[in-house]
Amino acid sequence: MQNIARLRADTPGCEGRVFLDSAGSSLPPRIVVDTAIAHLNREAEVGGYRAANERLDDLHAVKTAIGELINADAATIALSDSASRAWSDFFYSVPLGPDDRILISGSDYASNAIAALQRARHAGATVEPIPSDSSGQIDLDALDAMVDERVKLVSLVHVPSNGGLVNPVAEAARIAHRVGALVLLDACQSAGQLPLDIAELDVDALSTTGRKWLRGPRGTGFLYVRPELAATLEPQRLDLHSAEWTGPDTYRLVDGAERFEFWECNVAARLGLGAAVRYLLELGPNQVYQAIAERAEYLRKTLSEIGGVTVRDRGTQHAGIVSFTVDGHEPVDIRDRLASANITVTVSHRGSTLLDMRARDLNSVVRASPHCFVSFEELERFIGAVALLAS
Structure with a gap:
């Protein structure tokens, strides 16, 4: 790993606090802040149109960099203003009719589930959760038994919002593709902390945000769409960028x-x-x-050794989110008391991952998510603060 001093110097926001919320909205490195502010200053000098025209090559290079990160061509990437927008733009373009089936992960995120329920209601389709296995991950055998030719789309979550498990995406995608279903992957909590190789994952579309583990600005995200599939889909909303007005009553969608x-x-x-x-x-x-x-993993191990603290992460493969509860304390209270000591964590509530939290009879959990710029000394400070609260 790069020198921790260099990482921290690149991240001015980490000084004076223990920051453990990269699963929410991480601290951007200095270059990200400087890049965004420099362009805003340029807009103030010459106006937004000219400033943007000066950066056309750089804007295309954003997609090139993303493509390098996920092993995809730049033409398969659409930039968006959030993960939810990217996910919804693809999801609402998939044709659905009466009796079609949508399968969602047992740990799916609320925004995805709400959109699925809305579309199903309007189209006469159904939404069905994929059971979780004993470890909490997607039950591949149950999925295999569920799929048939009526399944049009399978919504998978790579890493749930409320805990550190990693779902077996590639295996689930192979099962879904066997019956011709499309696979939409929510990589909101995995992009920037886990390898994302489109060829290995074999999904049809992938959405994510820029503000979490990637450490980009809020109001950014992207959508990957399999190239041969993109040519067959028409988004629900179009403008003069996504399509060309070719005649008084005709238009043509752009490629890719x-x-x-x-x-x-x-x-x-x-x-x-x-x-x-x-x-x-x-x-x-x-x-x-x-x-x-x-x-x-260090947090998972040390938290589990504190009396009165229960680590709530499930799964056989773990990611950078560590969720836990403290006996006798509401997670919101833990968050706020840690904040008073300049330690930043967040809370994941039942409504964000309703199916999973209901199944485990949890209303909320504390969520700690350390990025690479967090020192082990800071982790020790956090552990000590939790131990003090637990006692």
């Missing part, structure tokens, strides 16, 4: 994933996202992933 983009966007934020992805590539993604995994 760009048909999922709108012309108006936050150029500064997108340039910041590109800077974040390039920063990760320069550090070496695998080294960053390993550093995150080491910190999360």
